[in-house]
Amino acid sequence: MSLDAIAAPVADLLPDLVALRRDLHAHPELAFEERRTAGVAAQALRLLGLEVHEGLGGTGVVGTLRCGSGARSVGLRADMDALPMVELGRAAHASRTQGVHHGCGHDGHTSMLIGAARQLARTRRFDGTVHFIFQPAEEGKGGARAMIEDGLFERFPCDSVYALHNWPDLPLGTAQTRAGPIMAAADRFDIVLRGRGGHAAQPHHTPDAILAASQLVAQLHTIVSRRIDPGESAVLSVTRLEGGHSHNVLPAEVSITGTVRSFDLASQDRIEAALRTTVDGVALASGVQAEVRYVRYYPATLNTPEEAALALAAARAVGLQADMAPRAAFTSEDFAFMLQRRPGAYLWLGQGRADPGADGERPLHHPCYDFNDDALPLGVRWLCEVAERALDR
Ligand SMILES: [Zn+2]
Ligand SMILES: [Zn+2]
Structure with missing residues (x-):
């Protein structure tokens, strides 16, 4: 018509x-x-x-x-x-x-x-x-x-x-x-990694929040590919990474923000759980303190x-x-x-x-x-x- x-x-x-x-x-x-x-x-x-x-x-x-x-x-x-x-x-x-x-x-x-x-x-x-x-x-x-x-x-x-x-x-x-x-369902995550901060030439004095964040970003990207059934669809994107102000200072804090999209509750639960354990694992290995805020804002x-x-x-x-x-x-x-x-x-x-x-x-x-x-x-x-x-x- x-x-x-x-x-x-x-x-x-x-x-x-x-x-x-x-x-x-x-x-x-x-x-x-x-x-x-x-x-x-x-x-x-x-x-x-x-x-x-x-x-x-x-x-x-x-x-x-x-x-x-x-x-x-x-x-x-x-x-x-x-x-x-x-x-x-x-x-x-x-x-x-x-x-x-x-x-x-x-x-x-x-x-x-x-x-x-x-x-x-x-x-x-x-x-x-x-x-x-x-x-x-x-x-x-x-x-x-x-x-x-x-x-x-x-x-x-x-x-x-x-x-x-x-x-x-x-x-x-x-x-x-x-x-x-x-x-899709839309979730938002905000992660803060805290070391103590210190001199860049003395990395043995402080946990390195920048290095921990770098490892964490790479690890987070394995969640969808390794933890979700390939027949299901989901996306995890890191959209903001912030920390440090100088070339010779290890910052005390680095923050990571991103979004997760999924279509069923089981995948959503699995991704949130995997994100939390991944953060805990990287934090433990790196010696930083980690804080996670995970908000499911639209189903x-x-x-x-x-x-x-x-x-x-x-x-x-x-x-x-x-x-x-x-x-x-x-x-x-x-x-x-x-x-x-x-x-x-x-x-x-x-x-x-x-x-x-x-x-x-x-x-x-x-x-x-x-x-x-x-x-x-x-x-x-x-x-x-x-x-x-x-x-x-
Ligand atoms: Zn719009
Ligand atoms: Zn619209």
Whole structure:
């Protein structure tokens, strides 16, 4: 089906949605500071006559639309936050806030969910309740968890929940999802190694924290290759190594930071345990004191099979070329917290341009990234179709 044919049922909504998306792009807000964005969403929902609740989990907003007498309910979720980075794109709607950039397209997600509310409020081809969930702080700060802890699913019961992310790697007009893991669990580790510090020419007087750290970095990289079943996937990356200030002083302290990504709890447990014993072993052999802080900040995003099938069928029904994704991505996503509480599915919505220009399609989090407005009607159609299917129209 042509993109125009997919967009046709919502074509009259598009000029305003594009303007809305660009306005949000020009006024990005960081995690838990999405006051203006939340206000825009809440106002749009109120104008439709929806029941609107603000301030959930900080700046979260939920709008509720009921139709018929059905007892079933579904949650559709969008994230609202931008990234702490400088935008280098030169569009007229480029960020007006220095150092804050909608580099992940959450401006597009928010606009698509507002568009879906507008469409569902006028077509009303469902029997039950739709909760439109606008969450803060997806980028590393767990806004989804904050909303859940604030009673999201008690106050707005959802039989199932759905969300999408724009996906520059997939062409516009396509979509992918999968049953089971679709995004990875994300852990962070911070290790501090302490010697006493001393003269570089007298290494026999102090444990060498620099040498211990060097050995430790190499050892940490054997955990995935030697302790994890080769059939499973995981990543461990050391991303920061800090210590020392001078050429002739052995520093008293060296710190190491990194991330671990995995898809199942068994691998995650095994990696954390192996990391701790590896640190202890290297510390013992080197004579340094070691301290480990290991934080599991996002769980794996796990789609339930039935809802993944519904998400895929909905994508196909509106005319998207949709397939089961052959593999999960190693990036992570805090919609995972919602999927820990409710059945549901997460979809990658293609937005790659046929002609991306000389520099190619900008990936997520790139300083010149800009959400592709041509994906707006596709996301709106998918969200509406999901709600209608989940609520037995
Ligand atoms: Zn992101
Ligand atoms: Zn994102």
